[in-house]
Amino acid sequence: MDDAAYPDESHDFDEALLVVDGQMNLDLSGQRVEVQAGEVFIVPAGIPHAVAPGSHGTLVIIDR
Numbered sequence: 001m002d003d004a005a006y007p008d009e010s011h012d013f014d015e016a017l018l019v020v021d022g023q024m025n026l027d028l029s030g031q032r033v034e035v036q037a038g039e040v041f042i043v044p045a046g047i048p049h050a051v052a053p054g055s056h057g058t059l060v061i062i063d064r
Helices: none
Strands: 015-028 032-035 039-045 050-051 056-063
Touching: 032 039
Parallel strands: none
Antiparallel strands: 015 032, 015 039, 015 050, 015 056
């Protein structure tokens, strides 16, 4: 993650987002959720989500 925003997307499957280091600012259906290093956030299938500005560090995306 490089401080830039990424556009909204949604999937027909759950998506796991693992922040290895840094912080991810996740826009989840209009609500901001901060995910810290070492945390995993599961985005349920069909929920629009985007990486918000100010996110930085290493993100691992786990898709089915």
